[in-house]
Amino acid sequence: MSKNCNFIEKLREIGLRPTKQRVKMCEVLFNREKTFHFTINDLVKMISDEMNEKISLATVYNTVHVFQKKGYLKEISINSDKSYFDTNTSAHHHFYDEDTNELIDCDESDIDKINIRKNITGKKINSVEVLVKVASDNQNQK
Template sequence: MHEAHSHAEPRLNGCPWHDVNEMLQSVGLRPTRQRMALGWLLFGKGDRHLTAEMLYEEASQAKVPVSLATVYNTLNQLTDVGLLRQVSVDGTKTYFDTNVSAHQHFYLENNHELIDIPNAELELKATPDVPEGYEIARVDVVVRLRKKG
């Protein structure tokens, strides 16, 4: 169940800064200095799962002057336009995934880490009937793991 987006998914190649600019413009977001810097941190390192706090910490270390509120706003804007996928682990932890393809996750409870489950390893046999006028947008499965012993 892959979400359909009205925009063509831009491919990251060449200079990441240029790619982030194109990516933002392709979904109608103005490439402000803060969006550019946060996008560069988010998308310049391959597929990642980050909380707002983790990205804020990275931004601080990279000397990017942003508030935590700006980080949250930017992550939500990028999610709304389909560049990020939001994965809720429990009531208190929300991760933002740079891989928006259909896939599921392991959550490593001991170190609070979210990692991808390869698609072939999880099979959903059936989905429930949905109320009239609704359709399933996507199914999120989070398999929680903890160290033995």
């Protein structure tokens, strides 16, 4: 899903009814310069802040999962009580700041291409994710 509107057409193209709610969520998620990470909670807040509008929590969950299934959002694996999503669906890795719970993108040059030698019969690799967990240097509070 790319910059600039007519999300109505785009939604139709990928076989989704362009409802008010979906169009609004497209605007919040995809109508920006930079990709970003969010939790469902973040997203609900963004919708109510930026659009001054309330979309039912269930709808936000549904729509995020639909967008994910269609490949316009990626879920990020970090162990946590909540799920993190990324509007950047290209293959890339992350730093996770354990002090602030902040997710930071790696770009390609940060980590070499991962070469997987193992291979499981009958299974294909869907994704390879590297998560680098960092925390404050001085305190040994971990």
